[in-house]
Amino acid sequence: MTEASLSPQKQPVSWLQALLSLFIPGLGQAVGGAISRGFYILLSVVTLSGLSIFAAAQRPRYPDYTLSFHAYLRLMVASAALLAFLLAIYWLAKRYVMRGEFAHNVATPAFVALTVVVLGIAAPAIIDTVLSPDEQKQLFAFTSLLVAFVVVAIWAWNVYDAAHIRNTERAPSMSSFYLLVIVGILILGTRIVQINPEKAIREYKDTGVILSRIVWPWKVAFDYSESQLTAEAKIQAPCPPDADPPPVNEPKEGEPWVIVEPTCGDLSIRDNKGKLTFGTQLTIRGGGFQPNKPVHIEWENPIGNAFTPRGVGPTDIDVGSDGTFTTQLYVPAITIPSMAQGPQIHTLRVVQRGASEFTGKLSDEMKMALRAMLESIMMGLMATAVGIVLSVPLSFLAARNLMNSLHTTTQGFVGGVIGLVGGAYLGKLAGDWLTPMVGGLEKAPVLTFTIYIVLVIGLAIIAYRLLSRALDAAAERLSPPVSLGLGVLGMAIIGAGLGYALGVGYAHGILGITRGAEEAASMAGRTGLLGAALGAFLGAAWAWRLGTSSKIPLGHLIYTGVRLTLNIGRSIEPLIWAIMGVIWVGPGPFAGFIALTIHSIAALGKLYSEAIESIDPGPIEALHATGATRLQTIVYAVVPQVMPPFTAFTLYRWDINVRMSTIIGLVGGGGIGFLLIQWIHQFQYEQAGLAVWLITITVATLDFISASIREKMV
Amino acid sequence: MLVVEHLTKVYEDGTVALKDVSFTVEDGEFMVIIGLSGSGKSTLLRCINRLIDPTEGRILWNGKDITEANEAEMRQIRREIGMIFQHFNLVDRSSVLTNVLTGRLGYTPSWWSLINYFPTSEKQRAMQALERVGIADKAYNRADALSGGQKQRVGIARALMQDPAIILADEPVASLDPVLAHSILGYLEKLNQEHNITVLCSLHYLDLVQRYATKVIGLRDGELVYQGSGDDIRNITDAEFKHIYGQEAQRLSVSG
Numbered sequence: 024m025t026e027a028s029l030s031p032q033k034q035p036v037s038w039l040q041a042l043l044s045l046f047i048p049g050l051g052q053a054v055g056g057a058i059s060r061g062f063y064i065l066l067s068v069v070t071l072s073g074l075s076i077f078a079a080a081q082r083p084r085y086p087d088y089t090l091s092f093h094a095y096l097r098l099m100v101a102s103a104a105l106l107a108f109l110l111a112i113y114w115l116a117k118r119y120v121m122r123g124e125f126a127h128n129v130a131t132p133a134f135v136a137l138t139v140v141v142l143g144i145a146a147p148a149i150i151d152t153v154l155s156p157d158e159q160k161q162l163f164a165f166t167s168l169l170v171a172f173v174v175v176a177i178w179a180w181n182v183y184d185a186a187h188i189r190n191t192e193r194a195p196s197m198s199s200f201y202l203l204v205i206v207g208i209l210i211l212g213t214r215i216v217q218i219n220p221e222k223a224i225r226e227y228k229d230t231g232v233i234l235s236r237i238v239w240p241w242k243v244a245f246d247y248s249e250s251q252l253t254a255e256a257k258i259q260a261p262c263p264p265d266a267d268p269p270p271v272n273e274p275k276e277g278e279p280w281v282i283v284e285p286t287c288g289d290l291s292i293r294d295n296k297g298k299l300t301f302g303t304q305l306t307i308r309g310g311g312f313q314p315n316k317p318v319h320i321e322w323e324n325p326i327g328n329a330f331t332p333r334g335v336g337p338t339d340i341d342v343g344s345d346g347t348f349t350t351q352l353y354v355p356a357i358t359i360p361s362m363a364q365g366p367q368i369h370t371l372r373v374v375q376r377g378a379s380e381f382t383g384k385l386s387d388e389m390k391m392a393l394r395a396m397l398e399s400i401m402m403g404l405m406a407t408a409v410g411i412v413l414s415v416p417l418s419f420l421a422a423r424n425l426m427n428s429l430h431t432t433t434q435g436f437v438g439g440v441i442g443l444v445g446g447a448y449l450g451k452l453a454g455d456w457l458t459p460m461v462g463g464l465e466k467a468p469v470l471t472f473t474i475y476i477v478l479v480i481g482l483a484i485i486a487y488r489l490l491s492r493a494l495d496a497a498a499e500r501l502s503p504p505v506s507l508g509l510g511v512l513g514m515a516i517i518g519a520g521l522g523y524a525l526g527v528g529y530a531h532g533i534l535g536i537t538r539g540a541e542e543a544a545s546m547a548g549r550t551g552l553l554g555a556a557l558g559a560f561l562g563a564a565w566a567w568r569l570g571t572s573s574k575i576p577l578g579h580l581i582y583t584g585v586r587l588t589l590n591i592g593r594s595i596e597p598l599i600w601a602i603m604g605v606i607w608v609g610p611g612p613f614a615g616f617i618a619l620t621i622h623s624i625a626a627l628g629k630l631y632s633e634a635i636e637s638i639d640p641g642p643i644e645a646l647h648a649t650g651a652t653r654l655q656t657i658v659y660a661v662v663p664q665v666m667p668p669f670t671a672f673t674l675y676r677w678d679i680n681v682r683m684s685t686i687i688g689l690v691g692g693g694g695i696g697f698l699l700i701q702w703i704h705q706f707q708y709e710q711a712g713l714a715v716w717l718i719t720i721t722v723a724t725l726d727f728i729s730a731s732i733r734e735k736m737v
Numbered sequence: 738m739l740v741v742e743h744l745t746k747v748y749e750d751g752t753v754a755l756k757d758v759s760f761t762v763e764d765g766e767f768m769v770i771i772g773l774s775g776s777g778k779s780t781l782l783r784c785i786n787r788l789i790d791p792t793e794g795r796i797l798w799n800g801k802d803i804t805e806a807n808e809a810e811m812r813q814i815r816r817e818i819g820m821i822f823q824h825f826n827l828v829d830r831s832s833v834l835t836n837v838l839t840g841r842l843g844y845t846p847s848w849w850s851l852i853n854y855f856p857t858s859e860k861q862r863a864m865q866a867l868e869r870v871g872i873a874d875k876a877y878n879r880a881d882a883l884s885g886g887q888k889q890r891v892g893i894a895r896a897l898m899q900d901p902a903i904i905l906a907d908e909p910v911a912s913l914d915p916v917l918a919h920s921i922l923g924y925l926e927k928l929n930q931e932h933n934i935t936v937l938c939s940l941h942y943l944d945l946v947q948r949y950a951t952k953v954i955g956l957r958d959g960e961l962v963y964q965g966s967g968d969d970i971r972n973i974t975d976a977e978f979k980h981i982y983g984q985e986a987q988r989l990s991v992s993g
Contacts, residue, residue: 647788648819648905649815649819649896650844651842652812655839655845655850659831663829664829
């Protein structure tokens with residue numbers, strides 16, 4: 024062995040291992056002593072090939088994996104031939120052409136570059152040779168070829184590597200191998216993610232239309248006054264039988280005018296097949312309008328409904344350079360109700376729209392957007408505030424350094440649990456008795472809820488304290504075996520209760536799936552009893568083991584429970600909470616607020632508790648030594664130390680909440696997101712662009728504010 | 738009077754920190770514990786006010802067995818036992834005055850603390866304590882703005898607030914320069930002689946021990962290997978020295 028390490032070039036080449044690795048990649052390495060190395064080589068070859076066969080087959084609607092597999096093998100053969108050819112050229116060049124150090128340094132990169140170029144150029148030819156046109160249509164042949172080539176290269180490297188390996192100490196470097204694997208993964212990734220630069224570049228113009236509307240949407244943020252010129256003439260239809268028709272208008276100076284002749288006539292009639300019989304034809308002359316700008320003709324019926332007459336003549340008329348126009352129109356077909364009394368006077372109105380003028384007033388949509396943005400900001404603020412209030416106490420319960428020192432005795436634990444559960448149950452009964460007197464859930468929901476909370480929590484706490492103190496005192500009076508027996512009994516009861524619940528849950532949850540709901544329900548009783556028995560046994564055994572004065576890590580149990588709840592709350596994204604919120608209280612900012620608050624409590628709880636865990640324990644020790652209670656220690660030693668991280672986390676959370684509040688509207692949570700998604704669905708991209716701008720400005724501003732506050736606080 | 742009987746502390750991983758340590762501290766003594774780092778000095782001090790619970794043994798404080806006391810009783814007892822620490826253990830972000838006031842927490846009702854209320858009499862007492870250690874002018878500074886010596890004086894003032902009968906000092910001058918060390922120990926000596934507060938202090942340097950101690954005990958690997966009076970320690974032989982500190986320990990020559 025020492026001889027081998029003296030001269031690295033003279034290391035013996037193992038033909039056997041090379042041959043084995045040629046047959047199965049990695050085999051030679053394994054035989055040579057590097058088993059895990061060989062395993063990884065084999066694993067990478069198999070994985071890359073498998074992924075390639077899968078990905079390349081995804082082209083048609085029904086992938087043909089058999090074809091993909093065979094094509095892949097054929098492409099591997101072709102790649103092997105190409106690689107052998109390139110390696111031969113490389114070896115010849117190295118042997119006869121390249122001299123000197125520069126050539127040696129540049130040899131390998133040049134070879135790699137040459138390979139890439141040749142492969143790129145020859146690829147279509149190779150594919151055409153190996154696969155028929157039909158087969159090519161069924162596959163992503165280019166991907167298959169590239170990966171095949173990479174795998175062949177890995178295979179070749181593996182043969183070389185196997186030849187030179189004795190044990191892992193003097194093995195050649197694996198960097199080429201890693202590089203090839205990465206290249207293979209990237210090729211496959213490009214295919215699976217369907218990255219297509221051609222498509223992106225070719226179709227870039229599609230973005231232009233909508234993007235321009237979103238990027239500069241400010242036109243729709245304002246109101247525009249439309250000036251318009253109008254003139255009217257009165258027509259009576261039908262003509263009055265024995266009275267004079269309305270007077271004909273006169274042309275006016277300096278004002279728009281219109282003259283209609285005759286001033287009375289017959290209405291056109293539309294039969295029930297839609298065929299129109301014309302009534303009287305009117306000649307319309309007008310003047311005093313803006314030159315060379317079209318006018319629009321409107322008809323207003325006797326009760327004031329205006330409309331554009333259809334099918335009785337042109338209604339958009341060009342105006343000459345002197346501001347006048349002439350046109351003809353039949354009286355439109357209008358239904359006069361039978362109860363109409365008196366002369367039916369219609370109005371013919373000519374309208375010319377002027378240029379719209381910028382008024383500087385905000386448009387309705389802009390006002391809506393600003394209101395919604397305020398809603399979002401306040402949603403973020405409120406969610407953060409309520410989140411802080413509720414998460415601070417939770418965070419203390421989730422701080423390992425505070426909780427781990429909290430212990431209780433077995434009897435204390437037993438008494439406590441039974442007290443809590445029993446007291447809560449009594450509280451519920453008391454609530455059931457009391458709340459109907461104040462109106463119940465329907466008439467006084469807030470009062471009912473408050474009563475229940477106060478009674479349940481209050482009685483639970485009172486019962487907990489009473490019972491655990493009573494049991495502790497009893498344990499001191501009684502002889503050790505008796506108090507141990509009590510503790511064991513109590514723990515058995517608790518274990519039985521827990522076990523029963525778990526047993527029933529098992530029946531419904533798991534057996535309900537494997538055996539169907541009905542059979543599971545019938546088995547629930549049995550599994551419950553089984554669970555109870557098991558729980559009682561475990562509880563008793565645990566209590567027996569602990570003894571009477573021994574310590575139960577109550578604090579640790581609380582810590583674990585709270586941490587678990589916080590983690591679950593954090594893992595569910597606010598958008599999902601928002602969906603639940605919408606189901607609960609209906610769409611709008613309240614739902615969004617609920618969603619953000621729940622998530623904030625969980626996230627802040629975890630961040631705060633981690634800040635608490637990283638404080639200096641020295642002051643805690645010092646305060647403990649003065650005789651301070653737990654609460655006093657927390658207030659004076661823990662709280663001052665965690666103020667900077669608490670502030671930083673709070674500001675960070677506010678940032679996130681405002682950002683999230685803008686998009687929580689997408690699922691119905693109110694605020695600007697609500698408007699944004701509506702405008703997008705209605706293809707109103709300018710308005711959507713307004714929303715995007717407002718969101719960006721708000722978030723950037725708040726970012727800046729919170730950064731400055733953070734600087735000043737710490 | 739503090740009586741320690743057969744005190745033993747074995748940690749969960751098997752480390753024996755204290756092994757059958759017994760000694761007595763009379764009222765008014767300035768007793769110093771010496772020994773190498775890791776010999777159990779800190780553990781011993783923390784067992785006395787039960788920051789650490791001993792595995793075996795008894796501690797009698799004024800006749801009462803405090804190893805059997807429950808948490809509520811222990812809080813009352815701790816009021817009489819003040820403690821100062823090597824790394825001062827002040828709350829850095831709070832003011833000096835607040836730090837000193839926390840020494841009185843054992844006497845104030847719990848819920849007052851929630852609203853940060855201390856009666857004026859307590860605040861006056863705190864200012865007096867600060868005057869006694871000579872830094873009343875720093876009362877409203879943030880605690881982390883002080884130097885090491887000033888911080889330790891705040892620690893002493895905090896301990897004084899408890900009106901203690903005994904002060905435990907866990908290497909109070911190990912982080913301070915020699916001049917400061919004498920200054921701090923001087924304060925402790927003043928409290929010991931003028932107000933009859935018993936002092937139980939662990940120190941590293943023999944010259945300090947010889948200057949201030951009235952009684953000395955030495956620990957080695959958790960066992961009590963030396964007991965002596967102030968005179969005894971001033972005349973300590975090399976053999977005794979190596980018995981406490983080990984064969985490789987070398988004494989620096991002490992003059993006067």
